[in-house]
Structures are given as C-alpha cells and as structure tokens.
Amino acid sequence: MTLLEAKGLIKIFGKLTALNGADLTIAANEFHGLIGPNGSGKSTLMKCIAGAETPTQGTVTFGGHDITQASPAERARDGMSLKFQITSVLPALTLYDNILLALQAQTSLLNLALSRTRGVLHDKVMAMLEQFRLVDRAHEPASALSHGQQQWLEIAMALAPEPKLLLLDEPTGGMSLEERRVTGELLQPIKARCSLVIVEHDLDFIRDICDRLTVLDQGQILQTGSVQHVQSCPKVQEVYLRRA
Amino acid sequence: MIEIAVLVIGLLLPLVLQDYLTVYATRVLILCLFALSFDLVWGYAGIMSFGQAVFFGSAGYGVALLARDLGITSILLVLPAGILIGFAFALLLGGFLLLGRHPASVIFVALGTLTGSYACDRLARGWYYLGGQNGIPSIPPMTIGSYELTEGPAYYYMAIGFLIVVYLLCRFLMRSQFGLALAGLRENEQRIAFFGYKVQHLKAIIFSLSGAIAGLAGSLYAFHEGFVWPNMLGVVISTQVVLYVLFGGSGTLIGAVIGTVVIEAVSFWLSNSYQDIWPIILGVLLLLVILFRPAGLVSLLLSERERVGSFGRPGKR
Numbered sequence: 001m002t003l004l005e006a007k008g009l010i011k012i013f014g015k016l017t018a019l020n021g022a023d024l025t026i027a028a029n030e031f032h033g034l035i036g037p038n039g040s041g042k043s044t045l046m047k048c049i050a051g052a053e054t055p056t057q058g059t060v061t062f063g064g065h066d067i068t069q070a071s072p073a074e075r076a077r078d079g080m081s082l083k084f085q086i087t088s089v090l091p092a093l094t095l096y097d098n099i100l101l102a103l104q105a106q107t108s109l110l111n112l113a114l115s116r117t118r119g120v121l122h123d124k125v126m127a128m129l130e131q132f133r134l135v136d137r138a139h140e141p142a143s144a145l146s147h148g149q150q151q152w153l154e155i156a157m158a159l160a161p162e163p164k165l166l167l168l169d170e171p172t173g174g175m176s177l178e179e180r181r182v183t184g185e186l187l188q189p190i191k192a193r194c195s196l197v198i199v200e201h202d203l204d205f206i207r208d209i210c211d212r213l214t215v216l217d218q219g220q221i222l223q224t225g226s227v228q229h230v231q232s233c234p235k236v237q238e239v240y241l242r243r244a
Numbered sequence: 245m246i247e248i249a250v251l252v253i254g255l256l257l258p259l260v261l262q263d264y265l266t267v268y269a270t271r272v273l274i275l276c277l278f279a280l281s282f283d284l285v286w287g288y289a290g291i292m293s294f295g296q297a298v299f300f301g302s303a304g305y306g307v308a309l310l311a312r313d314l315g316i317t318s319i320l321l322v323l324p325a326g327i328l329i330g331f332a333f334a335l336l337l338g339g340f341l342l343l344g345r346h347p348a349s350v351i352f353v354a355l356g357t358l359t360g361s362y363a364c365d366r367l368a369r370g371w372y373y374l375g376g377q378n379g380i381p382s383i384p385p386m387t388i389g390s391y392e393l394t395e396g397p398a399y400y401y402m403a404i405g406f407l408i409v410v411y412l413l414c415r416f417l418m419r420s421q422f423g424l425a426l427a428g429l430r431e432n433e434q435r436i437a438f439f440g441y442k443v444q445h446l447k448a449i450i451f452s453l454s455g456a457i458a459g460l461a462g463s464l465y466a467f468h469e470g471f472v473w474p475n476m477l478g479v480v481i482s483t484q485v486v487l488y489v490l491f492g493g494s495g496t497l498i499g500a501v502i503g504t505v506v507i508e509a510v511s512f513w514l515s516n517s518y519q520d521i522w523p524i525i526l527g528v529l530l531l532l533v534i535l536f537r538p539a540g541l542v543s544l545l546l547s548e549r550e551r552v553g554s555f556g557r558p559g560k561r
Contacts, residue, residue, distance in 0.1 A: 050438065071345070076440030084438075090431040093424075101428045104421050105439035109449065112422040161439065 009058035036216035081163035091143035287494035290430030295357030301477030303459035304466035330459015338451035365478035379473030493540025
C-alpha cells in the first residue's frame with residue numbers, strides 16, 4: 001500500500017533548480033534510502049516532503065491526501081515526523097523534557113495547561129529513552145550529550161509520537177563507526193511500526209537497513225529500485241558510486 | 245525559598261515603612277505585575293514585545309474613562325474591564341503580528357510592537373477626548389462597596405494580593421506541560437512546529453494572556469496614581485519593563501519581581517542622593533549586570549538547571 005507519493009516535484013531557488021521533476025513512492029513499512037552526490041537535491045526533496053519547503057511545481061500526497069500546501073505542523077499531525085540534518089534537540093531542556101515535548105504535541109492546550117497527560121506519557125518517555133540507551137541520563141540537559149547521543153535523542157524525539165512516516169536527514173552525520181553500528185541496530189526494530197525515508201552518505205549503513213534506494217543527480221531521479229538493482233546499475237556506478 | 249523570603253518581606257514592609265514610602269512601594273508592586281506580563285512573553289515564550297506599555301496604558305485609559313465619564317469605580321467592574329482591555333489590545337496586535345502563515349521573526353515582532361507603542365502614545369497626545377498631552381487627571385478612587393481605596397496600606401495589600409495570585413497562576417502555568425511547550429517555542433520554534441504544535445496559536449495565547457496581566461497592572465496603576473497620561477502607553481515604559489526583566493533574570497518569575505524592586509529601589513535612592521547624575525549611575529549599573537550577569541541578578545541565587553525548571557512533574561526547586 002502506497003503511503004507517500006511525490007510526483008513531478010520541481011523546486012527552484014532563484015536561478016538554481018534544486019529539484020527537476022522528482023518522483024518518489026514510499027510503501028507502508030518500507031525503508032527507503034535517498035542517495036546522491038552533494039547538491040543532487042536529496043535534502044531539498046526531503047524538505048519538500050516534510051513541508052520545510054513548498055515545491056515550485058508538483059504534488060505530494062500522504063495517506064491518499066494532497067499535502068503539497070500543508071504546513072509542517074499539519075503534516076506532523078497527519079503522522080509525518082522529521083529529524084533535521086543539523087541536530088536540533090533543545091539543549092537547555094533535559095532529555096526527559098525533550099521527549100515529553102515531542103510526545104505531548106497532540107495534546108489540547110487545556111490539557112497541557114492542567115498537565116493532564118503527564119502521567120500517561122511518563123511511561124512512554126522512559127520507554128523511548130530506554131530504547132535509545134539514554135535512560136540513565138534522563139534528567140541531564142541535552143547539551144551534556146555527545147554529538148552521537150544528541151542524534152539518537154533527536155531520532156527518539158522524531159519517533160516518539162509514533163509516526164506513520166519517519167524522515168531522517170543524515171542521522172549518522174558526525175558519528176563514530178561504533179555509533180553508526182548502534183544507530184543501525186536502533187532503527188531496525190521500528191520497521192514493524194512505520195516507514196522510513198533516510199538521506200545518508202554512508203553507503204554501507206544505508207545498504208544494511210534499506211529495502212529500496214533512490215539515486216538523485218542534479219535534481220533528477222537517476223534510478224529507483226531494490227538495493228541490488230540500484231547497485232548494479234551502470235549509470236549509478238558512473239555518477240555516484242565512483243565519486244563516493 | 246527565595247520566593248518565600250520575598251513574600252515575607254513584602255507582607256511586612258508597610259509595618260516598617262513611612263506612609264510616603266508605602267505609596268512608593270505600592271507603585272513598585274504594580275510595576276512587578278507589569279514586569280511579570282513581559283516576562284511571560286519574552287522570558288518564557290521568546291516573543292520580543294517592545295510595546296508592552298500599549299496594554300498597560302490602554303487599560304489605564306479605559307478604566308479612567310469608565311470612572312470619569314460613567315462614574316464606574318467599583319473594583320468588580322473596573323478591574324475586569326482593565327483585564328479585558330489589555331487582553332483585547334494584545335489579541336489585536338498579536339493577531340496582526342503573530343498569526344501569519346509563516347512565523348514572524350523576532351525583529352519583526354519587536355519593531356511591530358515598538359511601533360504600536362509609539363503610535364498609541366502619539367494618538368493619546370493628540371486626542372482631545374483622552375486629555376491630550378495632559379492625560380486624564382483626578383480619577384475618582386476605586387471602590388469596594390462604599391469603601392474608597394486610596395493610596396496607603398490598604399492599596400498596598402490589595403496590590404500585593406493581586407501580585408501573589410497572578411504570580412501563583414503564572415508559576416502553575418509555566419511549570420505545566422504548557423510551560424514546556426513555551427520553552428520549546430523559545431528554544432527552537434521550527435523544531436516544535438515539526439512536532440505538530442500550532443506555534444502561532446501558542447504565541448497568540450501567551451501574548452494575549454500577558455496583555456491581560458498588563459491590563460490589570462495598568463488599571464491598578466491608574467487608580468493608584470489618580471491620573472493617566474500618554475507616557476503610560478509609550479516607548480519609555482515599554483523599554484523600562486524590558487530592563488526590569490533583563491536585570492532580574494528573564495525566564496524566571498522571581499527574577500522579574502527582583503529586577504523591578506531593585507531597579508526602582510536603587511533609582512529612588514540614587515535620585516535622592518545624586519540628583520543630577522543618578523540616571524547615568526543607574527545606566528552604568530544596568531550595563532554592568534547585563535554584561536557580567538547576562539542571566540540577571542537571579543543567577544546569583546539559582547543554578548542554570550533550577551532556572552530552566554521542570555515541567556508537568558514535581559519540580560526540583
């Protein structure tokens with residue numbers, strides 16, 4: 001079943017065409033990798049899907065609804081969640097509060113003012129911290145974490161509201177090899193719960209966790225298919241793999 | 245602990261102060277209420293309102309007109325009216341500045357509110373019905389039944405009563421899950437929009453709430469002073485309240501109170517002792533605190549962790 005469909009996306013910034021007719025289809029519970037050289041349009045495509053950018057042309061449908069003009073908040077309420085390329089945890093708040101903030105986004109303002117959902121959400125907060133191996137540091141400020149741990153925290157924040165689609169923009173950027181391995185382990189179990197679109201430069205990492213790959217080059221889709229199919233495609237080897 | 249110490253001192257003060265100082269202290273308490281209103285929007289939600297005096301002054305003018313033209317002075321009518329006026333003005337200004345499809349920048353909101361404050365000041369100065377440059381003098385006293393509330397210990401205790409109630413309400417709200425949402429708004433507005441928060445609504449709500457509190461302060465101030473004048477709406481008071489909060493420590497309620505009390509007390513003392521150069525001395529003092537204690541005076545008493553606090557669960561303070 002198709003969860004997300006982007007059709008003919010064009011995004012122009014001034015004289016630069018960042019996306020030039022990109023199509024992308026994501027099925028339910030699919031792990032999909034976006035790869036391509038620097039400046040190929042991966043992050044722009046991700047932003048058009050998440051609502052951080054509005055495409056100049058083209059449509060995005062999510063769960064059968066056209067969300068091309070929807071705000072990021074509306075998309076989030078529909079079940080889409082994004083982890084930014086640049087880590088954007090809230091450094092002054094504790095890890096606990098960072099996760100609670102993500103979890104309580106759907107709570108009404110009256111219930112927030114009366115703190116009515118804190119009891120219900122407490123167990124979920126602790127479970128997320130446990131899952132991402134951060135529970136021992138629950139009450140420390142997020143600024144005290146290493147870069148890799150901040151990336152995990154942000155993935156946990158994105159995953160906490162139980163989205164239908166999780167968008168991860170370079171989740172292993174700046175991580176050590178060991179941290180990358182652990183990140184892969186942390187992401188595997190979520191397959192049963194949601195779909196994933198991931199932008200990554202680390203090909204080994206993306207090969208291990210993704211079902212399908214899309215390769216972008218100069219704002220256009222070069223190839224889409226299974227990992228094996230894309231890897232064996234001569235055009236991809238020419239444009240991307242050789243450069244990598 | 246600090247809050248209780250400040251409360252005890254506040255409650256005992258009229259017993260040891262001379263009458264004229266009690267009147268001055270009452271004015272300071274009302275300004276503390278006004279500072280709380282600014283702290284909510286700036287310290288907690290990160291919205292730079294440089295026009296907080298609009299809500300303070302418009303409520304002051306509103307209740308002054310009620311008293312002058314309609315003879316309405318009952319506390320049960322004038323204070324709710326003042327709160328409503330402050331709320332309505334904040335809703336209007338906030339709606340205009342904050343409710344666009346795209347989030348408004350800090351600079352846009354700061355300049356927009358500043359312009360609003362300046363425009364209201366000029367409007368009041370030029371409007372004959374509002375008394376022009378002279379404002380509205382000789383406002384009849386506020387009444388509770390047949391009792392007239394004039395400046396002195398009774399007004400002081402009423403003002404401290406309102407300050408305590410508003411302080412506790414703000415404290416409850418800022419430590420709730422709503423307070424956490426505001427902390428998220430202040431720290432990274434884009435991040436929480438991607439969680440699904442309606443950030444513009446959050447901003448409009450806290451902005452209007454702060455307008456209501458400023459309206460309460462403006463109403464109390466108008467009846468305490470017995471007159472209102474255009475400065476109550478203008479840029480000088482709007483800036484003064486920013487200094488109170490920066491000096492005391494933004495993002496903490498007690499910081500706003502301490503900042504107001506210290507600035508007003510030091511101003512009072514300096515203006516008596518150094519009549520010609522006291523504004524310069526005060527300015528240097530403010531600069532020193534802001535340079536060397538950017539988190540305000542309250543950072544001498546509370547740790548960073550305590551200042552950020554906890555939300556929607558038992559606090560550590």
